[in-house]
Amino acid sequence: MGSVWTEGEAGTAVKACHLKYWNTNILVHECENPRMPILTKFRLDRSRLAAPQVFESLREAILTLELVPGAMLVRSDLAGQFGVSQTPIREALLRLEEEGLVEVFPQHATLVSRIDVAAAREAHFLRRSIELEIVRTLALQPPPGLVVQLQAQCALQESLAAAQRYDDFLGADHGFHRLMYEAAGVMGLWALVRRYSGHVDRLRRLHLPTAGKTGVIMRQHRAILDAIDRQNAPAAQEALREHLSGTLSAVDDVCAQHPDYILQG
Template sequence: MSVGFLSEALIKASDELSGPGQQGSAAARVYAGLRARIISLELLPDTVLSRAEIAKEYEVSQSPVREAIQKLEQEGLVVSYPQSKTLVTKIDTEHAQKSQFLRVGVELEVAKALARAGDPALLQPTTRILRMQKLAGEDCDISEFTALDRLFHLSLFQAAGVGSLWQLVSGCSGHIDRLRTLNLPDPGKMADVLAAHERILEAIAGGDPQDVERQVRDHLSGTLAAIPAIRAAHPDYFEAED
């Protein structure tokens, strides 16, 4: 069974935890589709979004498109100008830093809770996802690797019994996720991510809260540390600095 086939089912499950409102609704489907394309930079900053074209593409009416756009606006991923147009926003590094502050705090508590639990069975799904991510890395499949990266972290939340908190983390991470999209193709980055994931699992299994905190902090700080280099390589993707 291929890596892609296996992860497709997991991605669908994770989307059910992070979409807006009633899952399976037209608005949720449009939102998830547009958000994924913005995060992957298929839709670049300053791209004009036509609501009529979106409605046609997703075979829905204007109402769910409007709901999806509103949700994306709340996350700061698009901006709408009355009687004019809707644009994909540029990457806001201040927003990315604030959302990362939230994520680090929540994910530290998740990892520490798992370390205190001392139950190896809780980590089995995450370990399987990591094996799949290694295969994606060997194939240099960035899209697959990114999806499995998200699922790795989601599975830790689920193992700790707080899977619904992923909605909170995911819903405010659009800008940092775009930074990761730009950072991941850098030489050695995928190998660094895999090594960090292995260290996090080893620290949790070892039951050492201090080691857990060190490994989670080190891993989640990597993209923020790379912001100057990412901005220098892609200046047009970013909001102007004050």
């Protein structure tokens, strides 16, 4: 049946707050719940360094909106939740800040960043440029076994969509594209794209529950797969171009529905 890929879940704790910015550098917050566990499935792998595991779990929680834009992250709470010292927590938060997924206010708080639409557009431009060349390359000479692997990934997505398991569906969506990067031998570019995908991934997560959206994604994946199988490079590129344009073409609606999650101005 071939390999299938999805993304895991995370565990952390936050303080849920109403947030306001005053004179651009004074943070005022009013906490509703001083300790609100979001997920509890994290298990520390003692054979690996702690900081990368904390980073991966927090990043996943942010991208799936378990940690919503504006949520406050408290290092002591996070250390307790993950069962580690504050040193790996600090390291993980620094990496998240580098990706634009959190904002650090010295002496005040660390907040999950709001979604930056301009950054999402840049990430989309990068990904589209890379993947148009990838699907062209794959369609000109499909690697053995790739079509079967992509078919298995599509079948996985269909079952997840039927169960309305949206986070797992997006993980499987990433898995579909990851297989193409792997087949093209450019996994370094996959890592690059994922590093810049935080804002656009959150827009996609907000857009996904829209009626019919999962069906559109699955049809588009099937179109890409079919074009590669037929060795039709122009059709593969056109199908990919249509697929990647979906969320950004609806960005105004997404922003109007979730204004508190979007970076204004």
